[in-house]
Amino acid sequence: MANSASGESMISRVARVVAALDDDHPGLTVSGLAEVTHLPIATTHRIVRDLVDIGWVHKDADGRVRLGLRLWEIVNRGSVARELRTVARPYMEDVHSVVKQHTQLGILEDGDVLFLECFSRRGSVDNAVTVAGRLPAHISSAGLVIMAFAPPAAQEVFLRANAMLVPDLRGRLEQIRRNGYAVVDGMLHANTSGIAVPIWDKSxxxxxxxSVVVPRDPAEVNLAVPALLIAARGISRELGFRDPQRREAYAHEAATNPRNYQSMERRAG
Amino acid sequence: MANSASGESMISRVARVVAALDDDHPGLTVSGLAEVTHLPIATTHRIVRDLVDIGWVHKDADGRVRLGLRLWEIVNRGSVARELRTVARPYMEDVHSVVKQHTQLGILEDGDVLFLECFSRRGSVDNAVTVAGRLPAHISSAGLVIMAFAPPAAQEVFLRANAMLVPDLRGRLEQIRRNGYAVVDGMLHANTSGIAVPIWDKSxxxxxxxSVVVPRDPAEVNLAVPALLIAARGISRELGFRDPQRREAYAHEAATNPRNYQSMERRAG
Known part of the structure; x- marks a missing residue:
């Protein structure tokens, strides 16, 4: 593979260009892209031209570069996110129709919660979550519930990284395990609560x-928790979950992938 | 950019590997990938290794290669599909809660309808549509309604390509324009109807x-059409649509992109 003078592979430079288009800007010009990616402008031009040729990006009439639908289509058909979303969506709609507030599916990715799906309707409470958005694990109910039921070694890393940020984090995780769900009141918005339950597959x-985000009100929590628990059981069953009393000794990659905890390690120092 | 002996660019070879993972297989081995892409196995190995390095694919424990969440995240945050989906989803939920059947958002892409979003609940009728799935434009209500309101030159290409496949296609498009919506009965499944309305932006x-897919029953059509028309007005308004009486002379790229009609041209011969 052709490397640049710096030894960086071509594909890594392409990845930088594609990732730079993952932002809230309405597309970037080639010179804007070169600036953001710190690539030479000639290199950026060549990469954009090649990406246009394969249909992964297109150039607007005003010269701004955007990711194209072809890449969106490939990735949404082929990604590992697909099975989980496909299984979860009907159950999420059930929850959403009962709770009538933001209903979300999150997975641990590189130390954050990455949200794969989010149902919202107009008039819902404030919410920090979007599809393909992220939240740090320690400030979201989804992150806390995933960590409460994570492998013990990963939990220790998480506790070390975030102990200074969240009072009595160890006690909170223990309580989440006892309850079977996590409630986070007013952390991202003062007037809302996040409520989350775990999903298992064969691991x-x-x-x-x-998870759901609801108005901060005990009645909302009382409605949401059973709805979430029932839906999570349905999703887990379809994913091949077996009764915890008969747990098997193998673990799912998503729960044990060390990359998920490396960034926490780095933060923990 | 480094080219192979055949003159194919590196990025084009990478694109073939990524696109090969866009399928219904549960991941492919490197040798399986080499076979599908017709690339030398050493080249395939190098490309997979580089893609793993940047986190776009990962290898399962059994050596099968899959697209990774990192790429899913980038593309779902950065794609041109995002604005349309974000605007449309709340209105789609409104339709879905009234019609209680599959509710879909489709766009013309390379001669097919590519579905960007699909709401379904368990117990709904049979449906051929999935998120990021495609249907030929001439057999879906979504495709027919888009073509009925497409630029005249594109309509002519469409008519030439599909006249042999759909009886009185020109008459159908005229009727769709008169009605303002398309109904397709029993084409993909004998017991269902597809109903679709157009969405406009500034063009x-x-x-x-x-569109929706409902049981084949006039009462269902009578419920769905007004729900769809109201929702489509809301979406179009948010996209910047102006009253058709005051149409402006500029057109949206998605409607006029020649690539969307090239494959129809090819079929038309």
Whole structure:
């Protein structure tokens, strides 16, 4: 593979260009892209031209570069996210129709919660979550519930990284395990609560979280918790979950992938 | 950019590997990938290794290669599909809660309808549509409604390509324009109907279609059509649509992109 003078592979430079288009800007010009990616402008031009040729990006009439639908289509058909979303969506709609507030599916990715799906309707409470958005694990109910049911070694890393940020984090995780769900009141918005339950597949660890964001009110929590628990059981069953009493000794990659905890390690120092 | 002996660019070879993972297989081995892509096995190995390095694919414990969450995240945050989906989803939920059947958002892409979003609940009727799935434009209500409101030149290409496949296609498009919506009975499944309405943005052409799949029953059509028309107005308004009486002279790329009609041209011969 052709490397640049710096030894960086071509594909890594392409990845930088594609990732730079993953932002809130309405597309970037080639010179804007070169600036953001710190690539030479000639290199950026060549990469953009090649990406246009294969249909992964297109150039607007005003010269701004955007990711194209072809890449969106490939990735949404082929990604590992697909099975989990496909299984979860009907159950999420059930929850959403009962709770009538933001209903979300999150997975641990590189130390954050990455949200794979989010149902919202107009008039819902404030919410920090979007599809393909992220939240740090320690400030979201989804992250806390995934960590409460994560492998013990991963929990220790998480506790070390975040102990200074969240009072009595160890006690909170223990309580989440006892309850079977996590409630986070007013952390991202003062007037809302996040509520999350774990989803398992064949492993004995949480592979994802199903969560809602509701007005901060005990009645809302009382409605949401059973709805979430029932839905999470349905999703887990379809994913091949077996009864915890008969847990098997193998673990799912998503729960044990060391990359998920490396960034926490780095933060923990 | 480094080219192979055949003159194919590196990025084009990478694109073939990524696209090969866009399928219904549960991941492919490197040798399986080499076979599908017709690339030398050493080249395939190098590309997979580089893609693993940047986190776009990962290898399962059994050596099968899959697209990774990192790429899913980038593309779902950065794609041009995002604005349309984000605007449309709340309106789609409204339709879904009233019609209680599959509710879909489709766009014309390379001669097919590519579905960007699909709401379904368990117990709904049979449906051929999935998120990021495609249907030929001439057999789906979404495709017919988009074509009925497409630029005249594109309509002519469409008519030439599909006249042999759909009886009185020109008459059908005229009727769809008169009605303002398309109904397709029993084409994909004998016991269902597809109903679609156009979505406009600032252009004077349809840029997308909002559709439902319902049991084949006039009462269902009578319920769905007004629900769809109201929702499509809301979406179009948010996209910047102006009253058709005051149409402006500029057109949206999605409606006029020649690539969307090239494959129809090819079929038309």
């Amino acid at each position: 004995k660890f949480s592979v994802a979280a199903l | 004077k052409f349809s840029v997308a279609a909002l």
